[in-house]
Amino acid sequence: MMFDLFSDIFTYRDNALTRIDPRVKLLVAVAALVAVVTSARPILPLAVFVLCLGTVAALRVPAKLVALRLAAPLSTIAVLVVIQTFVTGTTPLFTLTFAGWTLTAKAEGLRLGLLLGARVLGALSIVLLLGIATPAHRIFQALRGFRISKDWVEIAILMYRYIFVLMDRAGDLAAAQRLRLGYTARGRALASFTTLAGATIVHSFEQAGRTHDAMRLRGYRGTMPFGPLPALGRRDRSLIALSVILIAAAYGFCEWGANG
Amino acid sequence: MRAVDVQGVSFTYDDGTEALSGIDFRVEKGEFVAVLGSNGSGKTTLIQLLVGLLKAKRGKIAIGGRQIGSMAGSLTAEELYQRVGLVFQNPNDQLFAATVEEDCAFGPRNLNLTEAEVQRRVTDALAAVTALPLRGRAIHHLSFGEQKRVSLAGVLAMRPAVLILDEPTAGLDPAGEAQMMQLLKKLNREERMTVILATHSVDMLPLFANRIYVLDRGRVLQEGPSEEIFCHQEMIIRAKLRLPYVSRLMYEMKRHDGVPIDGLPLTIGEARAQLLELIPKEMILPGIGPGIEEIRP
Numbered sequence: 001m002m003f004d005l006f007s008d009i010f011t012y013r014d015n016a017l018t019r020i021d022p023r024v025k026l027l028v029a030v031a032a033l034v035a036v037v038t039s040a041r042p043i044l045p046l047a048v049f050v051l052c053l054g055t056v057a058a059l060r061v062p063a064k065l066v067a068l069r070l071a072a073p074l075s076t077i078a079v080l081v082v083i084q085t086f087v088t089g090t091t092p093l094f095t096l097t098f099a100g101w102t103l104t105a106k107a108e109g110l111r112l113g114l115l116l117g118a119r120v121l122g123a124l125s126i127v128l129l130l131g132i133a134t135p136a137h138r139i140f141q142a143l144r145g146f147r148i149s150k151d152w153v154e155i156a157i158l159m160y161r162y163i164f165v166l167m168d169r170a171g172d173l174a175a176a177q178r179l180r181l182g183y184t185a186r187g188r189a190l191a192s193f194t195t196l197a198g199a200t201i202v203h204s205f206e207q208a209g210r211t212h213d214a215m216r217l218r219g220y221r222g223t224m225p226f227g228p229l230p231a232l233g234r235r236d237r238s239l240i241a242l243s244v245i246l247i248a249a250a251y252g253f254c255e256w257g258a259n260g
Numbered sequence: 261m262r263a264v265d266v267q268g269v270s271f272t273y274d275d276g277t278e279a280l281s282g283i284d285f286r287v288e289k290g291e292f293v294a295v296l297g298s299n300g301s302g303k304t305t306l307i308q309l310l311v312g313l314l315k316a317k318r319g320k321i322a323i324g325g326r327q328i329g330s331m332a333g334s335l336t337a338e339e340l341y342q343r344v345g346l347v348f349q350n351p352n353d354q355l356f357a358a359t360v361e362e363d364c365a366f367g368p369r370n371l372n373l374t375e376a377e378v379q380r381r382v383t384d385a386l387a388a389v390t391a392l393p394l395r396g397r398a399i400h401h402l403s404f405g406e407q408k409r410v411s412l413a414g415v416l417a418m419r420p421a422v423l424i425l426d427e428p429t430a431g432l433d434p435a436g437e438a439q440m441m442q443l444l445k446k447l448n449r450e451e452r453m454t455v456i457l458a459t460h461s462v463d464m465l466p467l468f469a470n471r472i473y474v475l476d477r478g479r480v481l482q483e484g485p486s487e488e489i490f491c492h493q494e495m496i497i498r499a500k501l502r503l504p505y506v507s508r509l510m511y512e513m514k515r516h517d518g519v520p521i522d523g524l525p526l527t528i529g530e531a532r533a534q535l536l537e538l539i540p541k542e543m544i545l546p547g548i549g550p551g552i553e554e555i556r557p
Contacts, residue, residue: 225365
């Protein structure tokens with residue numbers, strides 16, 4: 001399950017989206033994120049969510065994988081909406097009594113919660129689509145192209161590379177614990193899990209030491225060297241301009257057009 | 261001038277474990293030398309000293325005639341890493357970039373080579389380990405055998421004069437093991453690369469190694485060509501090692517069944533030749549063999 005969560009096999013498929021330069025995709029994604037996060041109404045974020053999920057479905061990504069990747073954020077959104085509904089606003093909607101506590105849901109809170117939830121959902125779907133259409137190393141290349149700090153990019157590359165190694169190792173350790181009945185009772189499971197987490201941290205430190213040795217032996221002097229990136233072509237620049245114009249138009253229509 | 265010259269080197273870890281005790285180790289240019297020893301014999305410590313990851317407490321280490329260390333005239337880290345390449349036992353320790361190409365290009369780019377030269381070296385190194393089709397692949401999508409070959413390519417791209425490998429066949433299936441050893445043989449025989457291999461796997465060595473050093477508890481027990489090493493059976497047992505399986509079979513036939521075997525064959529080819537001499541000619545079917553290539557032990 002963990003591997004599915006991080007798997008990038010769909011990014012290696014050949015389709016119209018994977019063929020686009022990662023810098024173009026990253027710029028368009030950032031523009032869409034800004035529009036979604038700054039929107040004052042839930043229409044645009046929800047439209048983006050539907051569009052992105054439709055594209056993901058068109059790319060034939062299994063629904064189960066999409067649900068798995070959305071599961072954790074969706075639960076966060078649910079909590080966000082509930083908290084906002086009961087904490088923010090003045091106009092009562094309904095009242096709940098629970099264990100001697102009286103909780104009043106308010107209309108303003110519900111509206112704000114839904115707006116925040118829609119923004120998170122929209123932003124999440126953009127990142128989901130970007131992650132399904134672009135291999136991580138191409139995103140790192142794009143970041144380098146935008147002159148993001150080399151140190152940050154280097155750390156991101158190493159983190160991405162070793163997520164899979166540590167996941168494999170943690171998976172093996174968890175299986176070994178399970179085979180020796182480490183998860184048969186709640187208390188035992190908690191103890192096993194904390195041991196597993198501790199062992200994984202220790203492994204990651206050891207791995208870091210060995211990797212640093214290997215890097216030193218191949219001439220590492222504190223900065224990972226990167227190859228040159230080709231210049232963006234006219235087609236790429238046109239694609240960026242067109243996408244940004246479309247996003248701006250959609251933003252204008254959803255935010256102001258519907259009122260006027 | 262020797263490729264590697266180790267004189268009287270000792271090393272003790274901070275916890276007091278004496279890993280090496282006054283060892284001498286010499287490798288000529290173009291040789292294929294194996295360091296054979298059981299777990300904890302000091303093989304990995306010796307390797308780490310040769311590449312400068314550890315500093316010897318006593319003794320001298322010279323690579324290509326120049327010493328490693330902080331004294332005047334000794335090799336700088338950059339010079340050392342261009343002369344000696346180390347392939348780690350676990351490829352995950354060594355493959356840190358996201359893709360095969362980026363990982364192989366890491367070393368050449370650190371040498372500040374032009375991008376055209378970097379790409380040429382990456383192509384050559386991947387071709388040398390028959391991994392060119394893997395060039396654009398993500399590292400975590402590779403099989404273990406592919407990771408091993410790519411980690412070797414990453415070191416070859418640095419074009420070292422001395423290639424050191426820590427247990428290069430550990431974890432590989434028999435086909436992968438044979439492929440790896442053939443690659444090393446090719447690099448040694450055709451590219452004249454000096455190869456030093458640390459292992460406890462004895463079956464392949466007689467086919468590939470010019471000389472073998474046997475290590476036990478931080479000391480060199482014996483040094484010489486494989487036929488010389490494996491005829492000292494007590495020493496082999498003392499080093500917690502064993503004879504190659506084919507030699508063990510021949511030894512048992514000689515000792516327990518009185519089969520008149522001359523010396524101790526170390527490879528399938530040698531054993532086959534000896535057995536054919538002992539079997540009456542009329543018992544051998546005409547038209548079959550010779551011709552088994554000695555690819556596997």
